[in-house]
Structure formats: structure tokens, C-alpha cells
Amino acid sequence: xxxxxxxxxxxxxxxxxxxxxxxxxxxxxxxxxxxxxxxxxxxxxxxxxxxxxxxxxxxxxxxxxxxxxxxxxxxxxxxxxxxxxxxxxxxxxxxxxxxxxxxxxxxxxxxxxxxxxxxxxxxxxxxxxxxxxxxxxxxxxxxxxxxxxxxxxxxxxxxxxxxxxxxxxxxxxxxxxxxxxxxxxxxxxxxxxxxxxxxxxxxxx
Amino acid sequence: xxxxxxxxxxxxxxxxxxxxxxxxxxxxxxxxxxxxxxxxxxxxxxxxxxxxxxxxxxxxxxxxxxxxxxxxxxxxxxxxxxxxxxxxxxxxxxxxxxxxxxxxxxxxxxxxxxxxxxxxxxxxxxxxxxxxxxxxxxxxxxxxxxxxxxxxxxx
Numbered sequence: 001x002x003x004x005x006x007x008x009x010x011x012x013x014x015x016x017x018x019x020x021x022x023x024x025x026x027x028x029x030x031x032x033x034x035x036x037x038x039x040x041x042x043x044x045x046x047x048x049x050x051x052x053x054x055x056x057x058x059x060x061x062x063x064x065x066x067x068x069x070x071x072x073x074x075x076x077x078x079x080x081x082x083x084x085x086x087x088x089x090x091x092x093x094x095x096x097x098x099x100x101x102x103x104x105x106x107x108x109x110x111x112x113x114x115x116x117x118x119x120x121x122x123x124x125x126x127x128x129x130x131x132x133x134x135x136x137x138x139x140x141x142x143x144x145x146x147x148x149x150x151x152x153x154x155x156x157x158x159x160x161x162x163x164x165x166x167x168x169x170x171x172x173x174x175x176x177x178x179x180x181x182x183x184x185x186x187x188x189x190x191x192x193x194x195x196x197x198x199x200x201x202x203x204x205x
Numbered sequence: 206x207x208x209x210x211x212x213x214x215x216x217x218x219x220x221x222x223x224x225x226x227x228x229x230x231x232x233x234x235x236x237x238x239x240x241x242x243x244x245x246x247x248x249x250x251x252x253x254x255x256x257x258x259x260x261x262x263x264x265x266x267x268x269x270x271x272x273x274x275x276x277x278x279x280x281x282x283x284x285x286x287x288x289x290x291x292x293x294x295x296x297x298x299x300x301x302x303x304x305x306x307x308x309x310x311x312x313x314x315x316x317x318x319x320x321x322x323x324x325x326x327x328x329x330x331x332x333x334x335x336x337x338x339x340x341x342x343x344x345x346x347x348x349x350x351x352x353x354x355x356x357x358x359x360x
Binding site for chain 1 (some may be wrong): 307
């Protein structure tokens, strides 16, 4: 019996692969000079896989666990308050500038003013030429209420460890033009559509 | 303080001193034996040649210096482990971890930075003279790749 096309499409949407091939993330790791010290800021929560991925580099890994503060950011209505919240959510800036930022799914949960404030705050702590690797919802018009918890695996694919991400809500589906407007300090170096409907971006300061 | 036998990951059975649940310490804590903390400690903890275990009821507001640190409880402060730091699933850590070997179990909450760069760890632990400021390169330690246009090629 042949399943109707509509059912197949719906099933495809919800039976997403548990691991995600992210070529730009792999290329980012290949570009790191193992002899030099780097500072990596992960906007997500700490995971064993992230530590394992970067253990072979001379690396300082900073974790912002931004998902915890998303509601506060979204509730802030004034730019000055947003800037203050962003500063409070990011780890205190160290003596060294940051080289790489991992922004996996979290930017989808920020409205334009919050996204602009966050990326402006991040840009201030980056070394010129630093890279931001981001995963942005592109194909789907809806997304779960809570962000995914991506973690790199040994083969440098990404796996979502989140168990229950809640009911769906509209996705902002930021276009490259939207992102360029919200992140004027950054240039899109490369972008690529992934198998889960997200777009993978490398931004350069 | 009573003694208890504890098996650490890196060695066989050891006698570890215990700070019990009802004990509160405010100040500097130093020692030459392994220690397990189930109570409250505020200040600094230095067990440079021994291991420190922060039990599930332990609540620490201190910078910690030890050979090996195992965290099951709550700590606000920086953790310096000259051999290793192990953050277990029930742990809640706010601060920085500086150690050549760091392991973390899924479920642990952590906000801060992890530094496993051997030179930075040695400098932080005072084995070499720390620089006044870390050397900051003007160029990023990332090889340049020719920029490509935004593509919508599915991978």
C-alpha cells in the first residue's frame, strides 16, 4: 500500500535525523591552528561532547547557558535594559578576546532588538576576524517552544540532546538579509542549508 | 571530623577526612590529606597534594586548589585541579575550571569557563611564572578560507 504523499511529507518533518551533518562546523574545526591558544564561547549549556571536541586544542571554553535567560531578554522592552541583560547573561569578559562563538538554535528565540543587542555585546569581546557558527531555522515556519541542545559528536556531527522542547510556535525564519541587518558588525562568510531544514552560517567579525 | 574510606578514580582506597552536613566553615582551609565536604565552606580551600570531594550536600563559596577535585554538590568559585576535575551529574558550578583533565556528566549545571590548555593551567597553578597578561595575538588562530557566497545547497 502506498502512503499518501501528504502523510509521507508530514512524517518526514517529524522523523528528523538524530544527528546532523554540519559541514561548516567541521570546516571551522579544521581551520583551528592547534599550536595557538583559542577562546571559544558557547552560548548554550555545557555538554560532555563539547568538552571532548575541544580537548585536543589549546582552548579556553566559555559557556553562557543563554537558554536560562531567554525569557528575561524577551520581556525587556528598552534598549538600555537589553544591553544590561545581555552583559549579565554572558560570562565576564576575560583578558583574552574570543575567537569562536557557537550559536546553535538560540538566535531563533530572540526577536530582532534582542538579537541585535546580543550580537553587539558579543562583537565587543571578539578578536577581529573571529567566527560565529550559527544554526538558524530556515525551511520550517514553526519550531518548538524551547531551543535545541546541540552537542558535537566524535565525528563532528551535531546531536540534539533535548528531551521535551514543548509545543510549537512560529519561527522567525531570519533571512541572510535580516541577519545582516541585526548583526552589522559581522559579514556572512558562508551559509548552507542542512538536512533538518536549518541554515548553517559562518559569520566573520 | 570522622574518617571514611573513599575510592577515587585515580587511585585505590584512601582515608578521607569529612566535613559533615551540619558544619559551617568561614575562612581558609588547608590540609595534607584527602577531604570530603558535605557542609558549608566559605573562603578558600587548598589541598595541593590531595583530592577534594564536594559531596551532594556540600555548598562551597570558595576558590578551590587541589590535586583532584570531584564535584557532586554546589560550588561558587574557581576550581584549580593540578591533575583533574570531575563534575558529576548533580553538580551545580558557577565559576571557572582550570585543569589539564576535565570531565563532566550530562545533567550537571555549569556557568563559567573551562581552561584545559596545559600552559595556562601551569601558569594558573604557579608552576611557571604567570605573565602579567596573557599573550594576545593580533590575528585569530584560524586559517583564512576564501569567502563563498551564501548557498542553499542541502548537505
